[in-house]
Amino acid sequence: MTQKVFGGPALLLDRSDINTDEIIPAKYLTEVTKEALKPYMLEDLKLDGFDPASVSVKQARVVVARENFGCGSSREHAPWVFEVNGVHTIIAESYARIFRQNMFNCGMLAIELPRPDIDAIFALADEGEVEVSVDVDAQTVTAKAGGSERTFSFEISPFDKALVQAGGWVEFADARY
Amino acid sequence: MGQTVAEKIFAAHLRDEPFPGTKVLDLDRVLCHEITTPVAIADLEWRGKDRVFDPGKIKAVIDHVTPSKDSKTALQAKILRDWARRHDIRDFFDVGRNGVCHAIFPEKGYIRPGFTVIMGDSHTCTHGAFGAFAAGVGTTDLEVGILKGVCAFREPKTIRIDLVGNLPDGVYAKDVILYVIGQLGVNGATDRVIEFHGEVIEEMSMESRMTLCNMAIEAGGTCGICEPDMVTVDYLWPFIQDEFDSREAALAHYRQWCADEDADYEQVLRFDVSNLEPQVTYGYKPDCVKPVTEMAGQRVDQVYIGSCTNGRIEDLRVAASILKGRRLADSVRGIVSPATPQIFQQALAEGIIDVFMAAGFCVTNPTCGACLGMSNGVLAEGEVCAATTNRNFNGRMGKGGMVHLMSPATAAACAVTGVITDARPMLAESAA
Incomplete structure (x- = not known):
């Protein structure tokens, strides 16, 4: 497997502690394929004005949020529901450990940016739809809206970067152990 | 500089450090249930790698929805069952012998001090009660664990929590951990291990320690850990008596997994529990915690x-001590799920099941069921549940439902009155 495609239209969720039950409710954990999860992304998200069926949710390829994203259950169904909807990049101030590792294990990006950078991305939304591009090698994120553009650098551990480049942990581990 | 419990376990299990800061550990236990394992099994099959690293170190149970409620859950159970059979995984618990994973695996003696344990379930941190490093992981980590017997971690820093004083009557491990989560916040221990110390822990049963460690994840913690002591040895003795000449010898051996006196903690917190009140959550995060007295009177x-937090025998005993001679309020329905068949049988033998039924409770088979809104007690929109479980997330027990987390004593008192109720007066009355 090769590296996934990162970047695209961003869905901005101005909230902390978005948990895995909100991302994919437990009642859908009876599915045994990732694809079957597709209609249910963020179905129970508690956020004023949020509609999981809206066009901006369907078109999103990047999610931007606040602190402790993905807290709660270990269910990898949370990264999977993003994956099957084409959302391969999450950008947040911080993550719950299991969710973050699940993202990298699937070869996806859980990018951590400091609060002022996240604030700046949210501020861009005043100018229009936010489009994000990611350069994994250079470790930069660029957010554009209207005529404005901001670029931020991010840290990624060498291990997580290797997982993203390998396409995931199974590939990496199978080659090594 | 000395080492914490987690640092000792990491050092003893280190297989590889592929990059600075990433530690790949050898695993002593890979635990599996029917929700997160089938996709790993399917992926291994698809890759042509349908193998297991060591069938003796893999344990499996059907617990989240059991007996199966529909075709989909029946398929999940079948995938796990067929896989266990195919790979000669002898410690597989199917309908009739199955219970909630974090109750049944310790009960069978599978978890020992110094072990590394993973499971595709966030409450795997429960097993740290035995002085093990036990972490919840996703399906991909689980898959690699099944295939290779390894898992990668960032070496966690450790927060030491000293619990001192005497727990007042009517205040339990659940109240302690809810209070601690309230203090730490839902991400206060992210990427951290929480080591519990102090006289309060020394006095606690293994069941109470499991309740405590179970909710480490609700503060973001990788694992909650209690050091092994004679309480640990006594619990494990039926399973280890052939390995050691005496309990003292077992303890001496297990003490290697205690933290060093001069261990380096990122943070040391000290809580005196002597004046702690029973705790109850409000809102949709487990760190939204208040004393029960401030919540009293709210409708339930x-x-x-039940659940991996509070479905063990001592939980049922304390609930029954309140329910004996009392009845459910007319406006309330009560559900009790003993966490394992052994607990169920013990509760039957002690007359506890009679007490629950006389009070008007529905007694279900052991399962995770209602805790995560999968079966056996899902809430309707707008309904409120007083629960001994571990998560009060929006929609957790059913879309539009509200969950208040609390101890079994408080939950039993709520059942009697139909509103959030301080159990202490009823406990005192029952004891008199």
């Missing part, structure tokens, strides 16, 4: 006693 539609 359902009471649920």
Whole structure:
């Protein structure tokens, strides 16, 4: 497997502690394929004005949020529901450990940016739809809206970067152990 | 500089450090259930790698929805069952012998001090009660664990929590951990291990320690850990008596997994529990915690006693001590799920099941069921549940439902009155 495609239209969720039950409710954990999860992304998200069926949710390829994203259950169904909807990049101030590792294990990006950078991305939304591009090698994120553009650098551990480049942990581990 | 419990376990299990800061550990236990394992099994099959690293170190149970409620859950159970059979995984617990994973695996003696344990379940941190490093992981980590017997971690820093004083009557491990989570916040221990110390822990049963460690994840913690002591040895003795000449010898051996006196903690917190009140959550995050007295009088539609947090025998005993001679309020329905068949049988033998039924409770088979809104007690929109479980997330027990987390004693008191109720007066009355 090769590296996934990162970047695209961003869905901005101005909230902390978005948990895995909100991302994919437990009642859908009876599915045994990732694809079957597709209609249910963020179905129970508690956020004023949020509609999981809206066009901006369907078109999103990047999610931007606040602190402790993905807290709660270990269910990898949370990264999977993003994956099957084409959302391969999450950008947040911080993550719950299991969710973050699940993202990298699937070869996806859980990018951590400091609060002022996240604030700046949210501020861009005043100018229009936010489009994000990611350069994994250079470790930069660029957010554009209207005529404005901001670029931020991010840290990624060498291990997580290797997982993203390998396409995931199974590939990496199978080659090594 | 000395080492914490987690640092000792990491050092003893280190297989590889592929990059600075990433530690790949050899695993002593890979635990599996029917929700997160089938996709790993399917992926291994698809890759042509349908193998297991060591069938003796893999344990499996059907617990989240059991007996199966529909074709989909029946398929999940079948995938796990067929896989266990195919790979000669002898410690597989199917319908009739199955219970909630974090109750049944310790009960069978599978978890020992110094072990590394993973499972595709966030409450795997429960097993740290035995002085093990036990972490919840996703399906991909689980898959690699099944295939290779390894898992990668960032070496966690450790927060030491000293619990001192005497727990007042009517205040339990659940109240302690809810209070601690309230203090730490839901991400206060992210990427951290929480080591519990102090006289309060020394006095606690293994069941109470499991309750405590179970909710480390609700503060973001990788694992909650209690050091092994004679309480640990006594619990494990039926399973280890052939390995050691005496309990003292077992303890001496296990003490290697205690933290060094001069261990380096990122943070040391000290809580005196002597004046702690029973705690109850409000809102949709487990760190939204208040004393029960501030929540009293709020309506409850359902009471649920069970789960990997509080479905063990001592939980049922304390709930029954309140329910004996009392009845459910007319406005409330009560559900109790003993966490394992052994607990169920013990509760039957002690007359506890009679007490629950006489009070008007529905007694279900052991399962995770209602805790995560999968079966056996899902809430309708707008309904409120007083629960001994571990998560009060929006929609957790059913879309539009509200969950208040609390101890089994508080839950039993709520069942009697139909509103959030301080159990202490009833406990005192029952004891008199």
